[in-house]
Amino acid sequence: MKYYIIAGEASGDLHGANLIKAIKEKDPQAIFRCWGGDLMQAQGAEVVKHYRDLAFMGFIEVVKNLPTITKNIKFCKSDILQFAPDVVIFIDYPGFNLRIASFAKQHKLKTVYYISPQIWAWKQSRVHQIKRDIDKMLVILPFEQEFYQRFDCQVDFVGHPLLDAIHNLNKTDDSWRQKNNLSDKPIIALLPGSRKQEINSMLPIMLSVANDFKDYQFVVAVAPGQELNFYQPFTEKYPVKLVQGATYALLQNAHAALVTSGTATLETALFNVPEVVCYKGSKVSYEIAKRIIKVKYISLVNLIMDKMVVKELIQDELNSKNITAQLNELLEPNKRTQLLADYQLLKEKLGGSGASQRAADKIVSFTAEGK
Numbered sequence: 410m411k412y413y414i415i416a417g418e419a420s421g422d423l424h425g426a427n428l429i430k431a432i433k434e435k436d437p438q439a440i441f442r443c444w445g446g447d448l449m450q451a452q453g454a455e456v457v458k459h460y461r462d463l464a465f466m467g468f469i470e471v472v473k474n475l476p477t478i479t480k481n482i483k484f485c486k487s488d489i490l491q492f493a494p495d496v497v498i499f500i501d502y503p504g505f506n507l508r509i510a511s512f513a514k515q516h517k518l519k520t521v522y523y524i525s526p527q528i529w530a531w532k533q534s535r536v537h538q539i540k541r542d543i544d545k546m547l548v549i550l551p552f553e554q555e556f557y558q559r560f561d562c563q564v565d566f567v568g569h570p571l572l573d574a575i576h577n578l579n580k581t582d583d584s585w586r587q588k589n590n591l592s593d594k595p596i597i598a599l600l601p602g603s604r605k606q607e608i609n610s611m612l613p614i615m616l617s618v619a620n621d622f623k624d625y626q627f628v629v630a631v632a633p634g635q636e637l638n639f640y641q642p643f644t645e646k647y648p649v650k651l652v653q654g655a656t657y658a659l660l661q662n663a664h665a666a667l668v669t670s671g672t673a674t675l676e677t678a679l680f681n682v683p684e685v686v687c688y689k690g691s692k693v694s695y696e697i698a699k700r701i702i703k704v705k706y707i708s709l710v711n712l713i714m715d716k717m718v719v720k721e722l723i724q725d726e727l728n729s730k731n732i733t734a735q736l737n738e739l740l741e742p743n744k745r746t747q748l749l750a751d752y753q754l755l756k757e758k759l760g761g762s763g764a765s766q767r768a769a770d771k772i773v774s775f776t777a778e779g780k
Contacts, residue, residue: 446460521544545775
């Protein structure tokens with residue numbers, strides 16, 4: 410069968426790659442055409458658009474890039490019709506994907522949404538569009554099932570695929586630090602995001618405390634799709650190292666972390682790394698978001714646990730003084746013990762391993778119906 414998959418961010422590329430791998434086990438003749446990245450390509454998909462050319466963050470940034478977005482939507486519609494897939498699979502990325510879902514439904518194509526848009530946080534009205542245009546909804550967060558039920562929308566909770574991605578990793582060997590020119594000092598990992606816009610905003614603030622923790626080494630995770638030379642103007646004044654294509658290996662070796670809000674906050678927790686969650690956007694985008702977002706927290710860790718497990722430093726609170734204070738607290742044994750206990754409960758709430766396989770089972774069965 411032929412599968413057309415659309416993911417617009419690094420996390421979608423990761424989950425899409427694991428989904429493709431699981432689908433191939435059940436449908437060995439499967440053909441994949443995708444919007445995604447290097448990980449999906451490595452699983453044998455033909456990637457027609459890379460996510461690094463698609464991700465625009467914030468309200469103002471989206472408006473500024475509307476001509477590009479409109480052109481991409483037009484191309485996507487044409488490409489889908491030419492490929493004639495048996496199913497179109499959407500991975501998060503709602504502003505784009507819900508437009509394409511409507512188009513796909515009009516053309517009587519089967520539609521699956523894997524990894525729900527965060528409509529429980531804002532734009533809840535999108536649930537009606539999802540009911541209309543999506544044939545099968547697969548969710549990965551435990552509270553999403555209850556949310557959709559409120560709107561009489563049936564969804565399947567398959568668990569979180571990050572548990573599988575992390576469980577299947579090989580432990581890094583003792584030479585990993587040496588290969589990356591790292592010392593024996595404990596590592597504080599910096600994950601400033603995957604988009605250039607995020608990195609421009611977050612990395613300078615994160616780096617501002619690098620000289621205040623002499624007994625630790627700061628290591629920056631270079632995002633997939635970004636070049637090393639993009640980071641060097643930020644890092645050249647500080648005693649920090651860069652690692653490329655090795656974010657998970659970095660987290661396996663990290664003692665603590667500063668992490669930009671997003672999927673990486675959950676990844677960091679699943680690696681049992683104490684973290685401070687960071688977010689700073691443009692003033693206009695933040696003021697708009699503050700008025701329409703309907704959740705208590707910005708971190709997936711806190712949202713899933715429904716309490717403040719990891720500290721969130723947002724907008725003006727994200728400054729050198731507060732980062733230093735929060736990092737010092739994370740480095741205390743009692744705080745770390747409590748965090749690790751909360752992280753264990755978090756993993757239990759996420760449904761255990763096998764999410765990609767469960768999603769693939771449902772997608773392959775649904776796609777094969779009536780054939």
